[in-house]
Amino acid sequence: MAARWCLGPTPKSMSDLEIEIIRQLFLDQTGEVYAKESVKTLPIPEWGGNLLLLDENNMIRGLLWANKFGIFRTRVVAFVIDSEFKGKGFGSIAWDMYMKVAKAEGLNEVQLEVRSDNEMAIGFYSRRGLEIIENLDGYYQSGQGYVMRGQL
Numbered sequence: 110m111a112a113r114w115c116l117g118p119t120p121k122s123m124s125d126l127e128i129e130i131i132r133q134l135f136l137d138q139t140g141e142v143y144a145k146e147s148v149k150t151l152p153i154p155e156w157g158g159n160l161l162l163l164d165e166n167n168m169i170r171g172l173l174w175a176n177k178f179g180i181f182r183t184r185v186v187a188f189v190i191d192s193e194f195k196g197k198g199f200g201s202i203a204w205d206m207y208m209k210v211a212k213a214e215g216l217n218e219v220q221l222e223v224r225s226d227n228e229m230a231i232g233f234y235s236r237r238g239l240e241i242i243e244n245l246d247g248y249y250q251s252g253q254g255y256v257m258r259g260q261l
């Protein structure tokens with residue numbers, strides 16, 4: 110299945126259709142319900158940590174949305190891939206692209222939140238050097254979460 114990662118626009122400049130596709134991706138892949146406005150107002154600038162996975166028809170099939178906070182840190186706000194495209198190496202490619210740009214911009218720490226029952230994602234991040242540094246209660250609509258952090 111062919112798809113490619115491209116630099117994405119800011120969420121606030123996306124069309125209603127694109128936002129709807131992203132809401133559906135979040136729901137399918139994480140079980141979390143987000144309002145249209147919550148997606149549109151996510152603070153994701155245009156940079157190498159804002160990547161969209163587009164298929165042959167230029168449909169959005171995944172995204173990696175990260176921002177910068179403080180002087181040296183970057184935070185992954187969302188990372189999801191459509192079921193048809195999962196487990197085919199696209200996630201690893203996006204992560205590598207994002208890390209390369211973050212390092213080049215002088216950032217040295219990456220942080221994110223993940224549900225504690227999401228073993229696949231925790232494994233993915235652990236193999237990339239991130240560690241659980243904190244428990245989160247009530248962060249997700251269902252279940253507990255962790256904060257994970259790693260060096261770039």
Ligand SMILES: CC(C)(COP(=O)(O)OP(=O)(O)OC[C@H]1O[C@@H](n2cnc3c(N)ncnc32)[C@H](O)[C@@H]1OP(=O)(O)O)[C@@H](O)C(=O)NCCC(=O)NCCS
Nearest residue numbers: 138188189190195196197198199200201223229230233236
């Ligand atoms: C997490 C996610 C973005 C990773 O993207 P992906 O394209 O599926 O990842 P890849 O195909 O590059 O695989 C990455 C790794 O996961 C492993 N993997 C893939 N599918 C797996 C599965 N079903 N079970 C366990 N491991 C799996 C691969 O072997 C690979 O191992 P590596 O770390 O040694 O390279 C994607 O799976 C996803 O959207 N998951 C649902 C949403 C989610 O959990 N997001 C993270 C929230 S913080």
